[in-house]
Amino acid sequence: MSHLHSSSRPPTHINTDLDNVSITSSVKSLTPKSKTTKKKSTHGATSTTNKATRSSSMFSEGSVGVASVAKHHGTRSGGHANSKPPLGGSSSHHYVGHDEASVKVKGEGGDGASKTSKKDKDATGSSDLKKSINQLQKEADQQLELEMETQMTLEHFLGQMISLKNAFAMLSDVVMHEVDAARSEARRRIDVSDNRVVQNQQTVDKVIHEFGSLSTRVSRIEEKQDTIIAELAALRSQGDQTATWLTTVSEQVSVVKEQVGETRQAQVKFDANTVKEVNELKRHWDNQSQTIVNRINECSAEVSKQRAELTVTGEQRMDDLELLEKALSTLQAQQVRLRSSVDEAVIPLQTESKSLRSKTDQLDAAISSIKMDAVETRHQMEGIDRDQRLRFDNVSRVMKVFSEAMQVATPPSVNNAFKDV
Structure with a gap:
């Protein structure tokens, strides 16, 4: 340079x-x-x-x-x-x-x-x-x-x-x-990522489809639960009506017991009077045989009349007891139908809950509410069963007391029904 x-x-x-x-x-x-x-x-x-x-x-x-x-x-x-x-x-x-x-x-x-x-x-x-x-x-x-x-x-x-x-x-x-x-x-990476995106989209579509089917099943189960709850409410109202009817029946039975006690006391008094009169007639047998015979005839007629009246009242009471037994049998049939309907409603619920339980491993977040609803429903069913058992126990106690008071044997069908309950 x-x-x-x-x-x-x-x-x-x-x-x-x-x-x-x-x-x-x-x-x-x-x-x-x-x-x-x-x-x-x-x-x-x-x-x-x-x-x-x-x-x-x-x-x-x-x-x-x-x-x-x-x-x-x-x-x-x-x-x-x-x-x-x-x-x-x-x-x-x-x-x-x-x-x-x-x-x-x-x-x-x-x-x-x-x-x-x-x-x-x-x-x-x-x-x-x-x-x-x-x-x-x-x-x-x-x-x-x-x-x-x-x-x-x-x-x-x-x-x-x-x-x-x-x-x-x-x-x-x-x-x-x-x-x-x-x-x-x-x-290459873009192709791999596109393939992964497509696979993920397919899995998401499958999950969405399964979630839709599960949601439809859940809605159906909820509808069934609503119907069961309505039936249980109706049964509860029927049970309440039955309890009120049983209270009225128990009141009527107590009234009948009082009447029977009064008639028994009257009959005891009459028997005592009759014994006194018979003793007096024995003492005066020799003097007043004809009058005693006539009096005995009158007394026998009166006794037969009273016995006829007592048999009529006894038959009426037996008819009342038969009506009560029929009412209890109808109540037992209603309880059996209730139990069968509850079993029929619970068995598909159990199967559905098992099928849902097998799929809840994949969708825990979406099915947790369903589990809680099922648990609440089960608790409600257990509470209803406990209430029904308590009511049946009360009814059985009332029937036992009634039978003991009336000195009537409890029907075996009722005992078996209460045992089953």
Whole structure:
């Protein structure tokens, strides 16, 4: 670069354009814009070198021509051809100047002072010309060296640019290979992710379908539960009505017990009176046999009448007891029907709960509410069963007390029904 800067300063006014051209071409060649600019810069450097070579050859031809002219004049004037050149120039230039001086001195020695002064002027002009030619030759040599160095630098830059181009091409190939590999890997991953998304979508659709079926089943079970709850409420109301009826029956039975006690007491009193009268009749048997017989007949008639009345009342009471037994049998049948309906409602619920329990492992979050509802329903059923058992126990106790009070055996069907309950 120092050579380039030194070459940018023209030594004379002759080589200014040439140096500017070489500098411009070298600067253009140093800025690689594209392939065309590289070719132009190389061509510019070559043309600059050719111009410098032509200028140096022209200067050498000029110097040779001047030397030949001087030699011709020297041979004609008989000058010294083997004189040494001065220190400031080349041998040819000095030889030419020496021959011209010798020719001018020897050929025109006797012409006078005017000729001597003219020769001196010619000698000084030729020496100035030689000096300028020598200076131009040196500058041409320096310019040639600079052009050669510039050409070598440009060739080195061209080689570096070619190597950089090859490196960039190789790097681009490697980068494109890596990009293709990354694209293939990304495409593979995208395909895998798409497949996974499709599978997940299918599983989600299956889960949604199963959830819909489960929701429909749950709605059906809820409807069944509502119907069962309504039936249980109806049965509870019927049980309440039965309890009220049993209370009224127990009240009526207590009234009947009171009436039977009164009749028993009356009969006991009557029996006591009869015994007294019989004793009096025995004491007065002999005296009043006919009257006693008549009285006995009257008493027997009255006793038969009372017995008939007692049998009628007993039959009425037995009819009442039969009606009560029929009512109890109807109550037992209702309880059996209630139990069968409850069993029929509970068995499908149990099967449905088992089937739901097998699927709740996959959908715990969605079926937890159903489990809670089933547990609540079970608790309600257990509470209802406990209430029914308590009621049946109360009814059995009432029937036992009633049978013990009436001295009537409890029907085996009722006992079995209560035992089953």
